[in-house]
Amino acid sequence: MRDVAAIATGWSPVARRSIRSIAGLTLSACEAALAQVGLTWKDVDGLATYPSTAGSGGNQPGVDMVGVELIARAARMQHLRWFASLDRGMVSGSFAAAVNAIATGQCDVALVFKAMHTPERPYGEVQAAEPDALNEFTLPYGVARGSVAEFAMPYGAYLERYGRAREEFAPFIVQNRANAAGNPRAVFYQRPITVSDYVDDRVIATPLSMLDCDMPVDGAVAVLLATREVAAEVCARPAYVLGHATMGMQFDHAPLMVLDDLQANARWLTRLALDNAKVKTADLDRLSLYDGYSYFVLLWLEALGVCGVGEALDYLADGVSAPGGQLPLNTGGGALGIGRLHGMPQLAEAVEHIIQPEGVDVTLAHAGSPVHGGAMFVFGSPATLSTR
Amino acid sequence: MTDLQPPKPRPTALTQAYWDALDRGEIVIQRCGSCSRFQHPPLPVCTGCAGEQLEWRPVDRRGTILQHTAIAEPRVRGLAHHRPLVCVLVEMREQRSLRILGNLRESPGAIRIGDPVRMVVVRTGTFALAQFELDSDAMGVERNVHA
Numbered sequence: 429m430r431d432v433a434a435i436a437t438g439w440s441p442v443a444r445r446s447i448r449s450i451a452g453l454t455l456s457a458c459e460a461a462l463a464q465v466g467l468t469w470k471d472v473d474g475l476a477t478y479p480s481t482a483g484s485g486g487n488q489p490g491v492d493m494v495g496v497e498l499i500a501r502a503a504r505m506q507h508l509r510w511f512a513s514l515d516r517g518m519v520s521g522s523f524a525a526a527v528n529a530i531a532t533g534q535c536d537v538a539l540v541f542k543a544m545h546t547p548e549r550p551y552g553e554v555q556a557a558e559p560d561a562l563n564e565f566t567l568p569y570g571v572a573r574g575s576v577a578e579f580a581m582p583y584g585a586y587l588e589r590y591g592r593a594r595e596e597f598a599p600f601i602v603q604n605r606a607n608a609a610g611n612p613r614a615v616f617y618q619r620p621i622t623v624s625d626y627v628d629d630r631v632i633a634t635p636l637s638m639l640d641c642d643m644p645v646d647g648a649v650a651v652l653l654a655t656r657e658v659a660a661e662v663c664a665r666p667a668y669v670l671g672h673a674t675m676g677m678q679f680d681h682a683p684l685m686v687l688d689d690l691q692a693n694a695r696w697l698t699r700l701a702l703d704n705a706k707v708k709t710a711d712l713d714r715l716s717l718y719d720g721y722s723y724f725v726l727l728w729l730e731a732l733g734v735c736g737v738g739e740a741l742d743y744l745a746d747g748v749s750a751p752g753g754q755l756p757l758n759t760g761g762g763a764l765g766i767g768r769l770h771g772m773p774q775l776a777e778a779v780e781h782i783i784q785p786e787g788v789d790v791t792l793a794h795a796g797s798p799v800h801g802g803a804m805f806v807f808g809s810p811a812t813l814s815t816r
Numbered sequence: 817m818t819d820l821q822p823p824k825p826r827p828t829a830l831t832q833a834y835w836d837a838l839d840r841g842e843i844v845i846q847r848c849g850s851c852s853r854f855q856h857p858p859l860p861v862c863t864g865c866a867g868e869q870l871e872w873r874p875v876d877r878r879g880t881i882l883q884h885t886a887i888a889e890p891r892v893r894g895l896a897h898h899r900p901l902v903c904v905l906v907e908m909r910e911q912r913s914l915r916i917l918g919n920l921r922e923s924p925g926a927i928r929i930g931d932p933v934r935m936v937v938v939r940t941g942t943f944a945l946a947q948f949e950l951d952s953d954a955m956g957v958e959r960n961v962h963a
Contacts, residue, residue, distance in 0.1 A: 559823050564827075569918055570919065584885055
């Protein structure tokens, strides 16, 4: 198996609504990643994405979603040797597929991208008069699969089980928005919030409020992956993929997801990823944990064992996860602060922490829900790789 | 919560018997003919033993709240005026892994995990739906907090 490295990231402008199409934004993000290491489209022979739309909208290519076909055509990639378009596990599933494709020699340089478009209609709105089969036993009760209400229930159970209150999340939510406020790529750049903004926030489905949900945006992000040979030529500090695991699956059959399953699967996925990468939690220098809903961060921290089960709110209140702290977390503001980009804020950030000149050695990115195809990646600096 | 106008299910061959039973005022849940395990929503195979002989059986109708939420502004057609819409995922008495979603019919004060509830059949215009109400007889007796 060949070593695989992430060698560049590229971002389009991220905004609530853009006057440009997300097709254009995606091409910009991909070209930004290529320019960072002096490569061109001709050097790219692999392409992967998570083609899902943001929901509540259409599925017009380039407008509501961007698939590999559109990019391959627009960038005239007749030389393409491999692609993946996986609609499970957020972008992490396609990212894992691209890593494996390079490792097994199917391609040498792969662009993994994800574009998102803010739908015109309100998020979560369901106009269907009849539920589809997947929603037959939930929609008559007002709960669409994957809607805020479904995700709210396990979080309510978490708070009730461990005797916590949603207000206790304020230190993290506020710190996270401070991180985003300092990140020019974030939709909430220069827009910090206060504790009372969070405490008094509008609740959507108890206990989740607006500020617990990532912000829908128009935007695109790309990560460029390559073989060790290509990486050594064009990148001073490639971020090698030390290991990864894709194992976010709900095993128990139920109409909606349940806290016990979320916790069990978060633990299982985390163990697999760390074992595959041959690292321990104590080896990690930075964490980039998926926060499409804020409380996933709690589950990942507890699964990683940085604190006990039910203790993540205390852990976060201590400031160890702030930039400059002992184990910085989502330093760019995560999906809550950067925007709803389906795992890309975490993947790109974990790569950037290593490839920058003063980069760290070992980072971890997680993307996706613990029961919806979530995946975890461990990246390491060249020094880390050489000691293995 | 008496004037719910929820989206009407479109039963499939797999689920028709469930909705037909509700129409008669009965609540039946899919059960495996081989290992006697209940499962919901219905599937063509048993998730306990992979058996394919599945049958419909009445349930005791009693259970406890496993998870709950109150949706401030429902965005599902026909339910938008129910503010808040209280949803409960209930663990049925028959079996810990038998979980059924419904709305709480009355709007009580604070509800808690482990609160006992009872399943009832509610007519909503053109079809019947299984819903839950707090089982006040059992309150305090069988509050069963999962820790």
